[in-house]
Amino acid sequence: MADVSPVEALPPASRAYGELEPPTAAPRFGMAVDTERCLGCWTCAVICKSENDVPLGMWWNRVLTDGEALDTPRQAADGSLALSFVPLSCQHCDNAPCTKVCPVGATYHGEGGLVLMDQERCIGCRYCMIACPYGVRVFNWGRAERPAVGETGMVAARPVGTMEKCTMCLHRLHDAQVPSCVWSCPAGARIFGDLADPSSRVSTLVRERNGQRLLEERGTEPKVYYLEPRRRRSL
Amino acid sequence: MPLSRRRLLKGVAAAAGTAAAGAAGLTAETVLGGRNEPGRSLPVDRVVRTTCSPNCTGSCGQLAFVRDGTIVKIQQAADYPDAVYNPRGCMKGISYHLLVHGADRLQRPLIRTGERGSGEFREASWDEALDLVATRLAAIGEQFGWDSIHVFGQVPGSGYVHKGANYRACALLGMTHGTSFDFNGDLPMGMPITFGVQNAEHEAKDWANSRLLLLVGANPVDTRIPDAHFLWDAAEQGARIVVVDPTFSATASKADDWLAVKPGTDAALGLALCAQVWADGAADRDFLATYTDAPLLVRSDSGVRLREADLRTGGSPARFVVWDVKANGPAIVGTERLGMPAGVSPSLTGTRRVRLADGSGVEARPGWDLVLEELAHWTPERAAQVTELPAERIVRLARAYAAAKPAAILMGGGSNHWFHGDLTGRAFALLATMTGNIGRSGGGFSVYVGQYKVRLDWSAWTSPGGTKAHIVPSIYFVRGRTETMHPSVPYPKQGFHGLVCTFANMFVQAMDVNRLWQTLAGLDLIVVVDHQLTDTAKMADIVLPATTWYEKTDLAATPLHPFLQLQQPAIPPVGESRSELAIWQELVRRIAPATYEQYMRLTEEQAIELMLAKGGAAEGITLEQLRAGPVRLKVPDPDIPFLDQIEKLVPFPPRSLPATLEQTAAFLPTRRIEFYKEEVRFRDLGEAVPTWKPPHDDLVQGASSHPLTLLSPHSKWRIHSTHSNNPWLAEIHGGRPFVLLAPADAAARSISEGDEVEVFNGRGRLRAWAHLSPGARPGSATLHEGWWPRYFAAGKGVNELTSSEVNPIHEVHFVANMWSPSTGWKDCRVEIRRVGPGVGAPAATTGAVPGGAEGPRDG
Amino acid sequence: MSAPALPRPTGRAMGPARPRVDPRLAAWLATLIALMAAGGGAWLYQQWNGLRVTNMRNTFMWGNYILFFMFFVGLSAGGLIVASSGRLFGATRFKPIVRVAVLEATVAITLAGTFIVPDLGRPERLLHIFLFANLTSPMVWDVTIVLLYLGLSATYVWLYTRADLAGRGSPLALGTGTSERALRRDDRLKGALAWVALPAAILLHSITAWIFGLQIGRTFWYTAVMAPMFIASALVSGLALVILLALAVRWAGRLRFDDGLVPYLGGLLAVFIASEAFLLFAELLTAAYPGAPAEGQAVTRLLAGPYLVPFLGETAFGLLLPFALLASARLRRYPAVVALAAGIAVVGIFVHRLNLLLNALSVPTIALPPGLSIGVGQAGSVGLPGAAFATSYWYLPSPVEWLVVGGVLALGAFLFTVAAWYLPLQEPDHH
């Protein structure tokens, strides 16, 4: 009979591993993605699907290939090849186009500056989807389809006809645990923390590694930063 | 962190209402403007710590989150005391519950009703199935001898208890156990030949200690997902990463430099690098003299080494001779200790005349002189011709490698999976040795391949009452014995008549499967134990449903990290599935009740205790510790091979479990690192010293009639064939096999993106879909191994095309999985032709929407 | 001095409509009812299965329904332009068709509103828009203005017809009479209303334009021209439809006006088309000229890409052709020609709206492979799902979407027919 909190039930060592860096009183939660370390393995995307019971055909988190096709490099005019990956989920924009346009405020800025969804309020107009330049919102077009295993995950399924997206694993933050994709990234390429705290690991990395934000020019003020790759030293 | 915690908990109150709100669409809450936030995680029954260990080498600690008897989430345990290993795991491991509870999961024993391979079965009770298997096995045992039953069980490292149970049952009933490390083409024959060991890798975290990492035919970004970051850790410390790979692999894309070598020519590159290092005077002569056979004199007349017995009557045939430049005469070198006798400074070059016991004289040269003779052929220019790499880049690599201390060589399946992969291994072993990188943290010559490693003495479990199972290389099961097979191989007098296959998708993953199918046709009985209805299971007469590592207890280890880990049941067996041990217990009880009573009435835990009791690397490790989490074996930290040899001058080789030291020491009569092999066959085949030979299949299939080399590397999306049917991963890569072609090769065959193509050679043919990639190498195609045949447009999978040729060098000695025929998967010539328009971009075929996706591709 | 004596309601136009429905009318109404039933059924089916029965997906999240919403908002412009400009700029020649015009506006805006409903994933929560109105959302502004506009045009219809209805003793007169004073009051109100109606119309189209034009996420839409362009195209389609309906109603014998009016309307339409064409050109030039990636792409897709055909449909067919027809004073004289031009213009504007949608949505802002997750499981090989991502997406409405649209259109036709059949559409003439 299911009655244990999955966090309480963690072995001590595992639980310690996932402990959140203590945030400030008024945190601005954000993330840094190290494109140098990223392997393009999609572990972050798959654990997200599992953690949040995201049905088939829907992904809150995905890993784009900066190349010709999935896992396929791009060839420059000079014949040189390049391949890199861009993990992409909700950027939790400070100046979020999605929250502005939502007619009913079903998507809004909540705790820690996170952009959240209220599926009980959502009328399913998909205007937020139009507004989001990052294409990270997914809509429940029909009843959820799942693989044979059925409902997975640590949060309740969302109703048909409503919008959903990355919540920054708020349900885990409440237990002072890092988001699931951050936990699971085998390359340590995802760093989560409080951007309001200049000394937090994420703030430091963004500063020192010259963190860039996607579509900066759109003025959406994302809270997800991408750390530049190192310079290659060919023979 | 109380302050912040309180703030965070604020959300919970609102969250409490969520469930209720969820029930009734427009609720008071929404009307009053209350928020419905994701509050707290939903409860579970329990969280169980276990270990993911398919045939992967990851051996990653996982947590299974169970709700109502179903695994609803798998996530890395991230509980390694050595924090650099956290979190271990990948997208496959964390979605394994999709297979545990998947559509292809076997739940009940099946008995064949239709033709073999027709996939027509009826469900049966365990009693019926076990009785049937027992009687059929007994019948074969009576008629042809028990040794004519072949038990194939894949690499032991991923589960000592249940894979060990296979050996135990073989020992008890006299059945023949097969091999895996060699069969998988993973056994890097260069290692036993050179170092006298099965294999010897540095633990993955030691990569971070390197100044230069030279990756040869290894693609860790796809095939060592949990460890790849150690490369970046090294890079962050200023190390340089150089990747040698014919294709622009994911790892190549991250490297400082990428050398697009011609497939099958790594040995030539390796030799040229050695030659350059020597020419630059950058070689470590002392290291060569101290640890290798370089100074040992070789008779020019016979090609065998000069021995003490040759020089003086009563001299030992196991003591060797060097030329001492101080005394300007021969000096005797024993095998009990490395290094040189006090005062002796050996010469590494030059031909000497030595007086023999009978007074006659003979010319002799240090082994190194013969090596140099070979290296002399390998100018950068010659190597450039063979490898199709620019000569000056070879030179620059040689200098960068020699300058970086320590420098590590990471060799992978890509360059090992060749008929002459042993030569590649020997060449790079030479490079690492002559630069003194052996036995040094951050250095070494590591061949990372399968999860073969037996890290503790498991004989108490596998050899009941001291009886060992007969082991016959499974290649001989597939293609019958060879002329050159080593006489000590216990090949059954009456050949093979039955097969029990567990832990393996053998008929998909084995080489040359069309030939294998002929062998199968001649068998009286095929039993397959698996938890998925694989194509191997489909060929069986009787299929027995196995439990997964989420349903049983086992003990796992890997070469990549030195932690011993437990697999613990998170859920009860799905359906009626049973563990291998349980299955063998039932079979032995039926076949030999007395034996069962005496030897098979053990629990998994008792088996583990038996193994731990043997001490060694498991010294002091208890079951209780293991239940709590991973326990580091008693090995050096960082875990580096050959430390005793390099620091304490203990003779080579260190022991390779489970073999005895005597068995493997026989590979190295000099008890030193050997670059000169004096065995007759080495000399007859011109491989006495490291050299390069053209790919074998260029001769068998013909390079002109089959202009493309078919590379079948390992896909990041699967563990071999496992996860072929993983629904989440299929959503990413599209769920069908693609043949990666260079645009030029495609154009020449008027093949365009997404076309259905036929790949064929003299051994077989299959149909898949073409994907044009600028990263593919002109002249070679890539079809990642492992796809279940049902996902192809036609054919039995990639191994219809691969070769089962046996390299006679691999038959010079025989120790199962240690000196034994190793497979050359990548040594494969094919031609490709266009069949039809095929699928275009995968998602475009899915019909549900008129939308067309652009190119999701199987990696 | 006393006000000029207003024409008193004439018996002719005032008499109740034909006592019995003629068979052709009956057949027509029956068909419409059938279509409405089909549409309603399709919508219920969609409610049951979710929007997955449409061909909209995450990769193309707004389709037919929003398209028709935009289109009908535009169409609703006609009525109030005719009515109010008649008042404000003394364009008295409009007079005879003024009632048809306001009726057209009322029906059109009703349909526009209706089209929002099937587009919602949760129509039963429509009320949330008022319960939780988020004032920064252009959608909230738009819903408000649509309702306001509906009220306005309905009032117009009533004002223009009430006297005759009263004369006819119809309850729809709401007890008002036909006295001199009443008529004079009507007249004042009409005047006053005109001052509200014109700005309301302008707002309606601007706000609808801003739903798209304010989206920085969609570079092809993110332009100040959006509002003016919506107004211009609304003028075109609105007037064009009024012309068509007026001619139709005249053909049906429910209205009389002399052919002199037709070329006048045609000429006006030509002017509207010209201004629309100009804005479109200005927009494309501005977008294409710097060759900035995002905008550039959208435009190249228009001029070279898969959208060339609809784009030509929009410009050459939808704008140039009717303009050519109407520009010549000789051709303008033939009602058939004007009708043809008007018809083409309406279709042209529809395609214009279509392009607006296709261009902004068919390719995501970040178009790296494998792209956006489509939103529903994709059937792959042997029991496996196929790739669930797409970087480009060609949207075609599903049968369900067409049925629903058909139903709503039928509703419009039904409302207009019944109204035209029942209400007095003839403005009393002076002689």
Ligand SMILES: Nc1nc2c(c(=O)[nH]1)N[C@H]1C(S)=C(S)[C@@H](COP(=O)(O)OP(=O)(O)OC[C@H]3O[C@@H](n4cnc5c(=O)[nH]c(N)nc54)[C@H](O)[C@@H]3O)O[C@H]1N2
């Ligand atoms: N995801 C995943 N990980 C795995 C496995 C898996 O199936 N899936 N299997 C595990 C096992 S058992 C093994 S053995 C390892 C194998 O994994 P790896 O050691 O990485 O071997 P491969 O993937 O076969 O090939 C690696 C690279 O070698 C290149 N290559 C091919 N031919 C040549 C050549 O002639 N010369 C050179 N220099 N390079 C060449 C290929 O293009 C490929 O990029 O992976 C282990 N890890």
Ligand SMILES: Nc1nc2c(c(=O)[nH]1)N[C@H]1C(S)=C(S)[C@@H](COP(=O)(O)OP(=O)(O)OC[C@H]3O[C@@H](n4cnc5c(=O)[nH]c(N)nc54)[C@H](O)[C@@H]3O)O[C@H]1N2
């Ligand atoms: N062409 C080509 N072929 C290759 C290679 C290549 O590079 N190219 N690589 C070779 C290499 S390196 C290797 S290691 C081999 C790997 O060959 P295999 O090890 O045979 O391949 P897997 O797909 O891992 O098969 C494992 C099977 O064991 C089953 N299994 C998993 N857990 C259990 C269990 O607890 N009990 C039982 N009874 N079954 C279980 C899985 O369902 C799966 O069907 O493939 C080889 N084949």
Ligand code: SF4
């Ligand atoms: S898990 Fe980490 S390494 Fe893998 S794709 Fe996501 S971010 Fe990249």
Ligand code: SF4
């Ligand atoms: S990424 Fe998109 S969904 Fe997320 S906050 Fe920004 S605009 Fe909204």
Ligand code: SF4
């Ligand atoms: S879909 Fe839901 S969240 Fe998005 S804008 Fe509409 S109501 Fe708001």
Ligand code: SF4
């Ligand atoms: S933070 Fe949580 S919800 Fe967001 S992408 Fe990561 S796992 Fe998914």
Ligand code: SF4
């Ligand atoms: S599949 Fe291999 S790498 Fe992935 S979690 Fe399992 S063991 Fe680790």
Ligand SMILES: [Mo]
């Ligand atoms: Mo392997």
